[in-house]
Amino acid sequence: MEIVDKLLNHSRLALSKAITAVENEYDDAVKIMTEIYPHTGNAYVIGITGPPGAGKSTLTDKLAKEYRKRGKTVGIVAIDPTSPYSGGAILGDRIRMMDLTADEGIFVRSMATRGSLGGLSQKAGDAVKLMDAFGMDVIIVETVGVGQSEVDIVKTADTTMVVVIPGMGDDIQAIKAGILEIGDLFTINKADREGTDKLNIEIEMMLELNPEHVGWRPPINRTIASKGEGIEAVVDSIEAHKAYLIESGKLNDIRKARIKNEVTAMLNDHVNRYIDKNVIQTDEFDNLVVKMQSREIEPYSVVDDIVGKVLK
Template sequence: MKLLADFLAGGVPALARAITLVENGTERGREILEAIHSRTGRAWRIGVTGPPGAGKSTLVAALTEAAAGAGRSVGIVAVDPSSPFTGGALLGDRIRMHEAATHPGVFIRSMASRGELGGLAPTTQEVADLLDAAGKDPVILETVGAGQAEVEVAQAADTTLVVLSPESGDAVQTMKAGIMEIADIYVLNKADREGAPRLAIEIESMLDARPGEHAWRPPVLQTVANEGRGVPELLDAIDRHRAFLEGSGRLGERRRRRLVRRIVALVNAAITERLLSDRVRVERMVELVQKGEKSPRKAAGEILTELGS
């Protein structure tokens, strides 16, 4: 395939095209994913999540500037309908993103979020695979924090940054269930605004109160993303987290868990798709359940068996 050859030769248009094919769920997209899979796993995947307006996109642009300035080739997947990467933002933000994007080697792709949850689109990890195989490192995944999306981005990342700002409100409120477990690094952005030190103290005390043993204590960093302040320290912290995961053998375990989730999710999606395309089978079972001939669980079990045969 010419496209594949161009992709492997490092062609930027070929990368963009391959991403589109994968996003659209095409057969050629799947072929490309098969062909490049053995080349994935080299990029460090950084997840960036947090409430809207905390400064995630600005921070991603600043991180990209710094990494690209150090000669690295950065890939960005922004899963956010309101992302400045796609437009829909203030002019100043767009300019900043475009500056980040003009570094040679930087590749930015925006993706629509899935449904009202703002969650990661199912193909996000595949797009990250393409960027990884194309030699991008790091690959940064930005998603707007909306419950499930935070957890999903953490599951797709090697290092997860939870970005908060003094405006995100009371830390205790922000730290809703689950988020304490996903942050590898806390970034308190907008440290130029009032309330950042207090937020830092709140998060530190929450970390103190974590039950159980923890080999990694997430650092709590303060940044002013639009001025690049605190960004070198953040890059250092990401490197330290990487060294921790690699040195302790946890990286392999983390990536294995990621694959388990990915494969289970793909199986789920495939089953759902088959069921939706075979409503008659489902309707038949529903009738039997309604007549009291089977329980819903029994019906589900039989459908599964039929699908597998």
């Protein structure tokens, strides 16, 4: 495909159009992804998550600049949840990351959830692959850690960084349950605020109680992203985690698991669509429902029958 050839030849316009095709499920999206796939698997993927307004975008911007200094090209996928948590996120991200786009070695793309998270994680994954095929060395995926789907997106990263801020009060309890355990590293941003030491201790205690990370102790860094302070140490930590994953062979496992998850999601999606179209949306199924309601038949054999037919 022409668009794929152009993308592989570093056309930013082609990359942008390809992501749009994936995002909007245009007819040629699957074909693009099929042709792109052999050219993926080279980029290092970093997931960044944390509560709304923690400074994730500011941090992403600064991390990207630091990677540029180290000679790496950077792709950024910013997931904007159009949730009540951060209404104007899209515009905000665009403005904060504007000065990045002048650099040819950086490509920023915001993806909106448009009210439904369905398929978003697949689309974000496809955007990552497109940037990967384009030749970006590092790809940063930013999502707000508010829902399962957002968390799922960053979980597929090679290195996952959780951003927290002091002064969240009891919020830390809620966050603890959800996103803290997925962090390979922690960044306390807004370290210019009161409560930074306390938060540091809280995270350390949590890591103590929850030693899920065998062989790797997640480092806790402090940053003031808005002033660009502490950024080098964060990149050093990411690179240390990468080195650990490579040496331990875990990077291989992570990427294998990612492919398995992706294909499982694709399969489920296909099967669901097939069943919806060919089973659920039929008069025959309506009739079955009426018979189940009057207890003429029961659902267990109905499901067995349908599965038997579908799998044939």
